[in-house]
Amino acid sequence: GAVVSQHPSWVICKSGTSVKIECRSLDFQATTMFWYRQFPKQSLMLMATSNEGSKATYEQGVEKDKFLINHASLTLSTLTVTSAHPEDSSFYICSAPTSGRSYEQYFGPGTRLTVT
Amino acid sequence: DQQVKQNSPSLSVQEGRISILNCDYTNSMFDYFLWYKKYPAEGPTFLISISSIKDKNEDGRFTVFLNKSAKHLSLHIVPSQPGDSAVYFCAASVAGSYQLTFGKGTKLSVIP
Numbered sequence: 001g002a003v004v005s006q007h008p009s010w011v012i013c014k015s016g017t018s019v020k021i022e023c024r025s026l027d028f029q030a031t032t033m034f035w036y037r038q039f040p041k042q043s044l045m046l047m048a049t050s051n052e053g054s055k056a057t058y059e060q061g062v063e064k065d066k067f068l069i070n071h072a073s074l075t076l077s078t079l080t081v082t083s084a085h086p087e088d089s090s091f092y093i094c095s096a097p098t099s100g101r102s103y104e105q106y107f108g109p110g111t112r113l114t115v116t
Numbered sequence: 117d118q119q120v121k122q123n124s125p126s127l128s129v130q131e132g133r134i135s136i137l138n139c140d141y142t143n144s145m146f147d148y149f150l151w152y153k154k155y156p157a158e159g160p161t162f163l164i165s166i167s168s169i170k171d172k173n174e175d176g177r178f179t180v181f182l183n184k185s186a187k188h189l190s191l192h193i194v195p196s197q198p199g200d201s202a203v204y205f206c207a208a209s210v211a212g213s214y215q216l217t218f219g220k221g222t223k224l225s226v227i228p
Binding site: 004006009032034041042043044045046049091093095097105106107108109110112 | 120125152158160161205215216217218219220
């Protein structure tokens with residue numbers, strides 16, 4: 001089946017620094033990718049929709065200047081957490097649909113971000 | 117306001133018995149429902165789905181039931197196996213949209 005990878009799988013950074021997370025579709029092209037965040041014992045919350053060749057669409061309450069999304073190619077989307085703070089510590093997951101239905105959406109393995 | 121609710125944070129079931137995970141939703145625009153399975157520190161894996169035009173979908177040991185009038189769906193796993201132990205997320209989408217709205221998940225523990 002379709003595979004989505006994320007890199008890094010975990011990262012620890014100091015408060016005030018920026019961190020880039022990559023999401024790749026390995027055997028299919030994805031014009032759209034989604035970025036989710038999951039806090040412990042909470043649901044996956046959609047942060048933004050990444051669109052190849054155009055600006056990302058952010059969900060209400062998500063700071064677009066803090067969470068920079070770049071969808072540079074049909075197989076790569078990046079999420080950059082700028083000026084990270086401890087409250088940004090979370091599990092970040094990307095997903096990509098492979099067809100016109102949401103059930104064809106494949107998720108990456110996630111990235112655990114810890115900001116100290 | 118949570119549009120997809122999983123009111124049971126955890127469930128324990130004996131191996132071989134049936135596991136029933138429940139999910140309620142409030143948005144009547146949802147037309148497609150999915151169940152995902154998630155292990156710790158991994159992304160969710162698609163399990164089974166159902167369209168709003170159906171009331172049941174079966175795939176091996178997994179069956180999803182949809183009651184539109186009650187805005188309720190359930191996932192039945194029978195027989196339950198220890199490898200089924202994971203967090204199960206209910207998700208829903210609106211026609212024409214890739215976006216998924218997730219519930220908070222139910223942690224299933226299947227006891228050998």
